[in-house]
Amino acid sequence: MSDAELAARLVREAGTLADRMRAGGLEAQTKTSVSDVVTAADHAAERQVIETLATERPDDGVLGEEGADHRGSTGRIWVIDPVDGTYNFLAGLDWWCSAIALTDGDELLLGAIHHPASGRTFVGGPGLASTVNGVPLEPIADRPLAESCLATYLHPPFLDHEVGEAFDRMAGRAATMRMLGSGSMDATAVAEGRLHVICQHSVPPWDALPGAAIICGAGGVTRRVRAAGVEWYVAGAPTAVDEVCAALTEGVWRRP
Incomplete structure (x- = not known):
């Protein structure tokens, strides 16, 4: 097997x-x-x-x-x-x-x-x-963040915090946003084109890696970037991922 x-x-x-x-x-x-x-x-x-x-x-x-x-x-x-x-x-x-x-x-x-x-x-x-x-699966179609549905989650205690400020910068540039409660399920929706980009901070490996594999296998990308003192996991359509990372860090972010 x-x-x-x-x-x-x-x-x-x-x-x-x-x-x-x-x-x-x-x-x-x-x-x-x-x-x-x-x-x-x-x-x-x-x-x-x-x-x-x-x-x-x-x-x-x-x-x-x-x-x-x-x-x-x-x-x-x-x-x-x-x-x-x-x-x-x-x-x-x-x-x-x-x-x-x-x-x-x-x-x-x-x-x-x-x-x-x-x-x-x-x-x-x-x-x-x-x-x-x-x-x-069909390949993930590239698209900008302004035309993307963002899947994310932020625990309420971080709303009035520098993490919340970074989150607002990122989420405010998406077309729309969903908090559905399962990172791996969100990843399957990104891989199928029903959602377009995922972003969340402090994601453990069991929450990130299965979905990251599915997204990469469908032609998407994954990134990790530090902002507001925490590490953010971002995955999905390449342009949307780039723009999420730029918004989080308040600067121009480029893929290495």
């Missing part, structure tokens, strides 16, 4: 398990805020992925949102987000998924995202054309 096939299997199985557990009823525990929650389904789905990887890729490492951290001997790491969008998941909203990425050192190899509500599985990477249920 190829890495891409395995990744698709892992997220389908994790998403199916989480969805089944949600149907049976779940309670949540708060992590850092009312919107940052975890359930037994998050832990069970992550554990299932780890157990499968122990059989299929025993020498690889794993890094999971719910605590898995094993480096392995190959330099390759599977980065796991068993339920991305847990607040939505718990609230009965459909904008959540299971996601995984595979890295080799600093290189992002591929990502996979499964959306249980629609039964669709996205797979792609910088060197792997992105697909949904095996069907190739």
Whole structure:
């Protein structure tokens, strides 16, 4: 089984398990805020992925949102987000998924995202054309930020803060904005051209890498830039990404 096939299997199985557990009823525990929650389904789905990887890729490492951290001997790491969008998941909203990425050192190899509500599985990477249920995605069309729908999120405590000022500069130049609550799901929408650019600060690897792989595999770009004392993750249509980075830093920003 190829890495891409395995990744698709892992997220389908994790998403199916989480969805089944949600149907049976779940309670949540708060992590850092009312919107940052975890359930037994998050832990069970992550554990299932780890157990499968122990059989299929025993020498690889794993890094999971719910605590898995094993480096392995190959330099390759599977980065796991068993339920991305847990607040939505718990609230009965459909904008959540299971996601995984595979890295080799600093290189992002591929990502996979499964959306249980629609039964669709996205797979792609910088060197792997992105697909949904095996069907190739059309290349991401380039467009300016002023004609783009921005997917983002900012925790309310940062609104009256220099981070909020940078956010306002960036968001104010987009055509429109959505806060939907799942970074990996937002990335699938960017890859399909339904949204156009993603920007958020302090994004952990399990929230960024699966979607970054899908966006890159569809011809988009990803960047990281420091502004207002934090690191921002930006991904999507190349021109919109450039203009987001310029707005965040209040200067002319160019791709290296």
